[in-house]
Amino acid sequence: MELGRSEAAFASAQTYLAGGVNSPVRAFKAVGGSPIFISEANGARITDLDGNQYIDFVGSWGPMIVGHAHPDVVTMLQSLIGRGTSFGTPTELETELGRRVVELVPSIERVRFVNSGTEATMSAIRVARAATGRPKILKFSGCYHGHSDSLLASAGSGVMTFGIPSSPGVTDGTVADTITVPFNNLPAVREAFNEVGDQIAALILEPVAGNMGVIPPAIGYLQGLREITSEHNALLIFDEVITGFRLAPGGAQEYYQVTPDLTCLGKVVGGGMPVGAFGGRADLMDQLSPTGPVYQAGTLAGNPLAMGAGIATLEVLNQPNTYSRLDRLGDQLANGLKDASSRHGVPLHINRVGSMLTGFFQDGPVTEFEQAAKSDTDHYAAYHGHMLRQHIYLAPSQFEATFVSLAHTEADIATAAEAADNAIARL
Numbered sequence: 512m513e514l515g516r517s518e519a520a521f522a523s524a525q526t527y528l529a530g531g532v533n534s535p536v537r538a539f540k541a542v543g544g545s546p547i548f549i550s551e552a553n554g555a556r557i558t559d560l561d562g563n564q565y566i567d568f569v570g571s572w573g574p575m576i577v578g579h580a581h582p583d584v585v586t587m588l589q590s591l592i593g594r595g596t597s598f599g600t601p602t603e604l605e606t607e608l609g610r611r612v613v614e615l616v617p618s619i620e621r622v623r624f625v626n627s628g629t630e631a632t633m634s635a636i637r638v639a640r641a642a643t644g645r646p647k648i649l650k651f652s653g654c655y656h657g658h659s660d661s662l663l664a665s666a667g668s669g670v671m672t673f674g675i676p677s678s679p680g681v682t683d684g685t686v687a688d689t690i691t692v693p694f695n696n697l698p699a700v701r702e703a704f705n706e707v708g709d710q711i712a713a714l715i716l717e718p719v720a721g722n723m724g725v726i727p728p729a730i731g732y733l734q735g736l737r738e739i740t741s742e743h744n745a746l747l748i749f750d751e752v753i754t755g756f757r758l759a760p761g762g763a764q765e766y767y768q769v770t771p772d773l774t775c776l777g778k779v780v781g782g783g784m785p786v787g788a789f790g791g792r793a794d795l796m797d798q799l800s801p802t803g804p805v806y807q808a809g810t811l812a813g814n815p816l817a818m819g820a821g822i823a824t825l826e827v828l829n830q831p832n833t834y835s836r837l838d839r840l841g842d843q844l845a846n847g848l849k850d851a852s853s854r855h856g857v858p859l860h861i862n863r864v865g866s867m868l869t870g871f872f873q874d875g876p877v878t879e880f881e882q883a884a885k886s887d888t889d890h891y892a893a894y895h896g897h898m899l900r901q902h903i904y905l906a907p908s909q910f911e912a913t914f915v916s917l918a919h920t921e922a923d924i925a926t927a928a929e930a931a932d933n934a935i936a937r938l
């Protein structure tokens with residue numbers, strides 16, 4: 512497979528961009544080799560500069576749930592772009608996307624749009640601290656909530672991949688108010704609350720972890736967290752930046768029937784444009800300026816093109832049987848991977864919830880970060896390369912989700928499963 516143009520593009524990028532990329536995991540460091548540079552994408556397929564076409568299971572890290580360049584999203588953007596791209600004033604598009612979010616997501620009575628998932632979690636935490644008058648945040652090791660300082664304690668995703676426990680540049684003082692405990696371990700949460708519960712403003716988590724590879728919550732775990740936080744008058748924040756609109760119209764909170772106080776959104780809600788959002792009970796969201804004293808703002812927040820892409824994407828998801836289809840395709844892929852693993856005797860533990868899944872190169876179970884970290888990352892790197900050469904694009908790290916979209920067909924999944932069989936046979 513010819514990758515010369517991508518390699519040249521990466522060399523050139525490194526002259527001008529820090530590390531040649533604008534988000535570290537894109538640099539392929541965890542799997543070796545040079546990143547592919549994409550020239551265009553359509554449906555479930557992406558095409559690189561050398562003309563190689565791949566079936567895409569990254570989906571821009573989650574947003575592209577209806578596929579790339581979906582005609583409805585393209586039509587919406589075309590209808591808007593000639594009318595101006597940013598006004599810094601309210602538009603009806605913001606209210607329209609806001610209405611859909613409020614109607615779909617059980618915990619959200621009021622929402623505010625921002626530009627990224629990072630901004631969403633950072634701002635939700637500010638609201639939680641203001642509303643409770645308490646300083647501390649409880650989070651789980653391996654859960655990633657974006658790159659704001661106070662949340663870069665034992666983070667997953669790129670940080671975990673590079674083996675850095677947190678990040679230089681984050682002060683001890685900032686992280687002193689962040690408590691980190693293992694995922695899926697209620698006694699650890701109880702202990703933290705028993706010790707400093709009166710100082711904990713909020714517990715924040717990915718209800719289905721996606722940034723240490725996919726790890727579902729144990730049965731009763733989310734309910735347990737709801738009870739403990741309520742007992743201690745702390746807020747429960749679901750970071751649904753990945754799971755929002757992916758697992759169900761109302762996200763993981765609908766899927767698992769547990770209602771948090773605040774919810775963070777991103778990815779799908781922007782339909783591939785830069786959008787994040789946070790929302791929750793009206794009394795909490797009314798703490799925000801201009802109704803309340805908590806400052807939060809954004810020049811491009813609620814950008815009309817971004818709102819339009821989000822509206823069009825949610826409208827596609829609103830059609831009949833979309834979530835059952837996503838689940839079926841996810842199941843087909845998981846089964847294909849399981850078959851390949853047992854046929855060739857290579858340990859591969861699959862965790863899946865709906866259209867998000869991870870195959871961990873190990874026997875499992877994988878219920879928290881330390882178990883995930885035991886995966887054979889050399890195997891993953893080799894597997895990734897074998898898949899790429901068969902024109903299947905997977906996340907360039909073991910500790911990420913594989914995403915299925917509505918644009919994938921059963922035949923695409925079968926092709927990917929066959930490629931996985933070949934790849935695993937060669938490990």
Ligand SMILES: Cc1ncc(COP(=O)(O)O)c(C=O)c1O
Nearest residue numbers: 627628629655656657752753777
């Ligand atoms: C669960 C979760 N929260 C927050 C973020 C941060 O979002 P963004 O990259 O848009 O800042 C991510 C990004 O991957 C995420 O997966």
